[in-house]
Amino acid sequence: MLKKMSVLLLTGAVAMTMAGCGGGGNDSATTGSGGGSGDNTITMGFSQVGAESGWRTANTKSVQDSAKTAGIELKFSDAQQKQENQIKAIRSYIQQKVDVIAFSPVVESGWDTVLKEAQNAKIPVILTDRAVDSKDTSLYKTFLGSDFVEEGKKAGQWLVEEYKDSTDTVNIVELQGTTGSAPANDRKAGFAEVIGSDPKFKIIASQTGDFTRAKGKEVMEAFLKSNPDIDVLYAHNDDMGLGAIEAIEGAGKVPGKDIKIITVDAVKDGMQALADGKINFIVECSPLLGPQLMDLAKKVVAGEQVPARVVTEETTFTQEQAKEALPTRQY
Numbered sequence: 499m500l501k502k503m504s505v506l507l508l509t510g511a512v513a514m515t516m517a518g519c520g521g522g523g524n525d526s527a528t529t530g531s532g533g534g535s536g537d538n539t540i541t542m543g544f545s546q547v548g549a550e551s552g553w554r555t556a557n558t559k560s561v562q563d564s565a566k567t568a569g570i571e572l573k574f575s576d577a578q579q580k581q582e583n584q585i586k587a588i589r590s591y592i593q594q595k596v597d598v599i600a601f602s603p604v605v606e607s608g609w610d611t612v613l614k615e616a617q618n619a620k621i622p623v624i625l626t627d628r629a630v631d632s633k634d635t636s637l638y639k640t641f642l643g644s645d646f647v648e649e650g651k652k653a654g655q656w657l658v659e660e661y662k663d664s665t666d667t668v669n670i671v672e673l674q675g676t677t678g679s680a681p682a683n684d685r686k687a688g689f690a691e692v693i694g695s696d697p698k699f700k701i702i703a704s705q706t707g708d709f710t711r712a713k714g715k716e717v718m719e720a721f722l723k724s725n726p727d728i729d730v731l732y733a734h735n736d737d738m739g740l741g742a743i744e745a746i747e748g749a750g751k752v753p754g755k756d757i758k759i760i761t762v763d764a765v766k767d768g769m770q771a772l773a774d775g776k777i778n779f780i781v782e783c784s785p786l787l788g789p790q791l792m793d794l795a796k797k798v799v800a801g802e803q804v805p806a807r808v809v810t811e812e813t814t815f816t817q818e819q820a821k822e823a824l825p826t827r828q829y
């Protein structure tokens with residue numbers, strides 16, 4: 499560990515302080531090399547959004563497994579979808595003098611103060627998965643993750659193609675991700691831009707389902723009650739789409755037929771629903787960011803230049819493609 503002695507002294511104090519404060523998210527034990535031998539072990543503090551979706555679970559596993567493989571000592575904390583918990587975790591990592599901080603910001607705004615604190619402590623920060631809207635881009639070294647606007651556009655392009663021969667109005671309901679989060683903002687914007695080119699597409703209801711299956715079901719039930727003529731559901735992730743399928747079936751309708759469904763992520767459960775014809779199209783968002791994150795971490799700690807933006811490679815899936823991909827799907 500690069501700053502081993504000071505970390506050892508401070509870790510206990512900080513752990514006690516956080517336990518005393520309570521409600522600071524779920525801190526798990528340090529993983530990785532176990533702080534074993536060499537003085538050159540890199541220590542990373544990682545603040546995760548939470549465990550709201552299948553995507554998030556796969557992302558956490560990718561980060562934890564890759565840290566082990568890369569020999570990076572990982573201090574991991576789960577913020578339970580609360581920004582205040584992430585800010586607390588980042589401050590704790592600063593106190594512990596970790597070598598690098600990585601985090602997936604639950605929402606886009608409100609990070610400047612804590613990022614400035616990390617910068618003043620000379621600890622590099624890597625954004626993973628989600629962006630922040632800070633004007634000062636020197637507050638972080640790089641941003642690794644998907645292009646969420648592009649994902650929204652891909653969802654819109656499928657819809658435009660699907661209804662290209664129809665002149666009838668297409669009534670769309672939208673389940674948004676967590677309010678204020680980059681994927682919710684960008685997937686909404688990308689989709690709206692593409693379907694906006696044809697006035698027959700109408701978003702008749704749009705509400706957050708917080709990226710969870712339970713909320714997706716609850717909001718879809720309300721949509722179904724107040725809108726008898728829904729043609730299409732656009733859900734910002736698979737989990738909300740899967741919850742909505744339960745609501746649609748509960749209302750006596752056939753998902754994938756009476757109501758066409760587009761989702762984002764392509765986790766196994768979503769892909770199975772696509773293969774079964776309950777979802778019609780999925781835009782992939784890859785959670786397997788761990789290996790690239792560890793490479794970037796090693797470079798920034800070594801003081802090497804890294805690209806300001808690293809975009810994840812992704813594809814889309816139709817029913818046939820989902821059937822083909824399912825047997826080897828990792829998550």
Ligand code: AHR
Binds near residue numbers: 628
């Ligand atoms: O930030 C990525 C998004 O967060 C995923 O699409 C969603 O499932 C997750 O909760």
